Amino acid sequence: MLPMPSAQQLRYLVSLAELRHFGRAAKACAVTQSTLSAGILALERQMDVQLLDREVGKKVVFTPLGDRVVCQARHALEALQGVLDMAVASREPMSGLLRLGVIPTIGPFVMPTLVARLPGQYPRLRLSLSEDLTHNVMEKLARGRLDLVLLAMPCDCADSETLPLWRDPFMLVMPRAHPFARLDVVPVPDLAHERMILLEDGHFLREQTLAMCRQAGEWSRPEDETQCAVTSLFTLVEMVAAGMGLALLPQLAVESPLMDWTRLTVRPVSGAQAWRTIGLAWRPRSPRMADFHAIAPLFVPDSIPQANSLL
Numbered sequence: 001m002l003p004m005p006s007a008q009q010l011r012y013l014v015s016l017a018e019l020r021h022f023g024r025a026a027k028a029c030a031v032t033q034s035t036l037s038a039g040i041l042a043l044e045r046q047m048d049v050q051l052l053d054r055e056v057g058k059k060v061v062f063t064p065l066g067d068r069v070v071c072q073a074r075h076a077l078e079a080l081q082g083v084l085d086m087a088v089a090s091r092e093p094m095s096g097l098l099r100l101g102v103i104p105t106i107g108p109f110v111m112p113t114l115v116a117r118l119p120g121q122y123p124r125l126r127l128s129l130s131e132d133l134t135h136n137v138m139e140k141l142a143r144g145r146l147d148l149v150l151l152a153m154p155c156d157c158a159d160s161e162t163l164p165l166w167r168d169p170f171m172l173v174m175p176r177a178h179p180f181a182r183l184d185v186v187p188v189p190d191l192a193h194e195r196m197i198l199l200e201d202g203h204f205l206r207e208q209t210l211a212m213c214r215q216a217g218e219w220s221r222p223e224d225e226t227q228c229a230v231t232s233l234f235t236l237v238e239m240v241a242a243g244m245g246l247a248l249l250p251q252l253a254v255e256s257p258l259m260d261w262t263r264l265t266v267r268p269v270s271g272a273q274a275w276r277t278i279g280l281a282w283r284p285r286s287p288r289m290a291d292f293h294a295i296a297p298l299f300v301p302d303s304i305p306q307a308n309s310l311l
Contacts, residue, residue, distance in 0.1 A: 007080055009043040010073040012036045017070040020060045078144045094291055095124035101137030101149040105205045109252045117298045134204040153277040160281040164310040165300055168250045169275045171266045173240050181265040188271040195245035197236050200229040209248045212272045
């Protein structure tokens with residue numbers, strides 16, 4: 001019977017797969033490069049297989065089997081961490097480190113309130129924040145680098161358990177002199193011929209905005225000079241204020257200091273599913289699920305109307 005790989009060997013292997021560099025992987029594992037190399041070589045000998053292709057020079061290249069073993073190693077490490085988390089959760093609920101991921105179009109508007117509330121409610125819970133794009137935080141969650149993610153839905157969350165918190169309506173932001181400013185509500189189909197300012201690829205808000213516009217029809221043309229992509233909500237608002245186009249923003253952002261109400265007008269829209277759902281996601285069967293449900297109300301800002309709450 002083959003000896004079982006150790007958790008340390010699996011950590012070496014996964015770190016090397018993620019960083020693709022022996023030196024950086026060794027540093028991430030807090031060992032010397034020779035220790036990491038020896039650990040992986042010992043694992044190959046234990047299993048009597050080749051996990052790395054060593055015929056390609058200095059590049060880190062895994063064999064097809066090596067790639068599959070890395071995938072299983074990640075699952076094994078997640079399961080081991082789950083055992084530890086289960087023990088900690090049963091001994092001291094609502095304590096220890098909570099690694100939270102959040103996307104950029106939510107974090108600035110929710111995190112200050114959460115950080116202010118959490119110590120008073122759960123003083124033994126320590127918060128570590130990671131702000132990144134949806135794809136990246138969900139990947140970190142799947143790999144066990146995060147415990148909980150605050151994100152916008154619908155999203156690709158099939159491998160996670162989710163808890164919807166509230167609906168965040170979309171609002172149309174425009175210069176005060178724009179003809180739409182005379183309307184109480186702007187129909188989404190009327191935006192078909194407007195120059196729209198969007199966030200760049202990778203931001204889920206961009207995809208949600210485009211999907212909402214396409215639901216209402218007349219939005220099948222390719223993205224061209226009629227649209228503009230930016231990297232942040234701050235830049236987006238500044239470009240609208242400069243008269244370079246219109247934008248759809250979530251109400252969470254509209255009600256923040258991000259807005260310049262002296263130069264801009266905001267109107268609700270109709271004719272499509274004009275909202276996103278803010279919610280939490282975690283790995284299936286997480287031993288801390290009860291903790292996540294307990295702290296969920298702390299994520300909801302006081303400004304959210306009761307009618308939009310999903311808790």
